Amino acid sequence: MSATGARTALDEMGAKGEFKRKDSAFRDIVQKGGRFKPEAGRYHLYVSLACPWACRCVAVMHMKGLQDVVGLSVSHPTWQHTRPGQDEHCGWAFASPGDPPLSSSTGQGSFDCADCIPDTVNGAKFVRDLYALSHDTSGKYSVPVLWDKKEKCVVNNESSEILRMFNSEFNELSSAPDLDLYPADLRAKIDEINDWVYPTINNGVYRCGFATSQEAYETAFDELFAALDRVEGILGQQRYLAGDVLTEADIRLFMTLIRFDEVYVVYFKTNKAFIHEYPNLRGYVQDLYQTPGTPA
Ligand SMILES: N[C@@H](CCC(=O)N[C@@H](CS)C(=O)NCC(=O)O)C(=O)O
Structure with missing residues (x-):
């Protein structure tokens, strides 16, 4: 872990060398009558296509026909230094399709930006910036992130819950309301x-x-x-x-x-x-x- 408290999954280790994944920090729910109501154009999903957890949400978003209801940004598939000169943290970075290829934070490879979708909502350069805007104290900057444009905060960063919200909470806005993946x-x-x-x-x-x-x-x-x-x-x-x-x-x-x-x-x-x-x-x-x- 860096001096600023920023960390990655690689810091989540138990005493016997076992990986101990920490729980996701943001757990609010989009639901009718709640603080975060289902509304077209209100929410934005931030993902990396390298991430299986994030891709669960992208898949269900497409299966439920919510592409015009929830916005999407796709980070570059490599991790980059997020605060060079300040700490050692490496994490997801945004880029645009026309940008020059990026290497990994360890200097390996060269990966184009063709599949990237930049952050048009907050203009963030890194996923870490979204957590900063949402006053995060956990120090882990993972995807997926479901963002609320109205309250300008992270609603939820737990894929299993975002998936369920897409499955059931947006049905009045969905083009496939009858598809139920959790009947x-x-x-x-x-x-x-x-x-x-x-x-x-x-x-x-x-x-x-x-x-x-x-x-x-x-x-x-x-x-x-x-x-x-x-x-x-x-x-x-x-x-x-x-x-x-x-x-x-x-x-x-x-x-x-x-x-x-x-x-x-x-x-x-x-x-x-x-x-x-x-x-x-x-x-x-x-x-x-x-x-x-x-x-x-
Ligand atoms: N519990 C989270 C886990 C998400 C997760 O671990 N995402 C990884 C990518 S596969 C990540 O963004 N890691 C950033 C880091 O470890 O700093 C979920 O299921 O949504």
């Missing part, structure tokens, strides 16, 4: 699935990649591959995780699986097997990739 009759089932898929797979790949002891890495690694075997078995019986309908549990899992072979196997050392080697997982990823709205 009442499946909620208990979806919650039960999320309860093990999140720690072992979604967060499990990070627990492998960020571990600083062999023991912590092996624990996360074994739990991850046991969970993938479990999903492989489930998908041998049914098309989706909760049965025969697509739910948020699938969107959440897909965002990890689609990055697995390309990114996590090398970057996070989750290298016991590739997803494409599991027949059912492979077909499931291909199926979801063809579902309108999900590719991200």
Whole structure:
């Protein structure tokens, strides 16, 4: 952690070298009758397309047809120094499609800005600036961020909650109000699935990649591959995780699986097997990739 208190996920370590993700800091909810009411043009979503958590929200935003209701900014996929000369923090930076390519904060590679969408709401250069505008005290500047243009503050930075708001709170403004990714009759089932898929797979790949002891890495690694075997078995019986309908549990899992072979196997050392080697997982990823709205 830097002297200013700014930190990243890489600072969230337990005593035994295990990654201990801290809870998201901003947890207000958009809802009818509440402080943050569902309104067209009021909210703005800040994401990085490199981030599986943020891409959950982008996918549901598209599936629910909310592109004209909620604004979007997309940061550059690399981390940059956010306060050069002041502290060492590196994080998400905004850029415009015509800008020259950027290297990572460690000077590696050269990545163009073609997919970036700058911040037209606050003119922020970094995601960190949004947190500063919202008087953040947590010191962690993650995406996704759901921003309220009216009160000029972060509403929520927890993807699982933003996803649910997009699913149910904007239905009067949505072009797909009947699509329900968290239907009442499946909620208990979806919650039960999320309860093990999140720690072992979604967060499990990070627990492998960020571990600083062999023991912590092996624990996360074994739990991850046991969970993938479990999903492989489930998908041998049914098309989706909760049965025969697509739910948020699938969107959440897909965002990890689609990055697995390309990114996590090398970057996070989750290298016991590739997803494409599991027949059912492979077909499931291909199926979801063809579902309108999900590719991200
Ligand atoms: N709990 C958050 C986690 C989001 C998260 O960890 N985002 C990462 C990108 S994949 C991030 O922005 N990290 C910035 C940092 O660690 O400083 C959520 O699900 O929304």
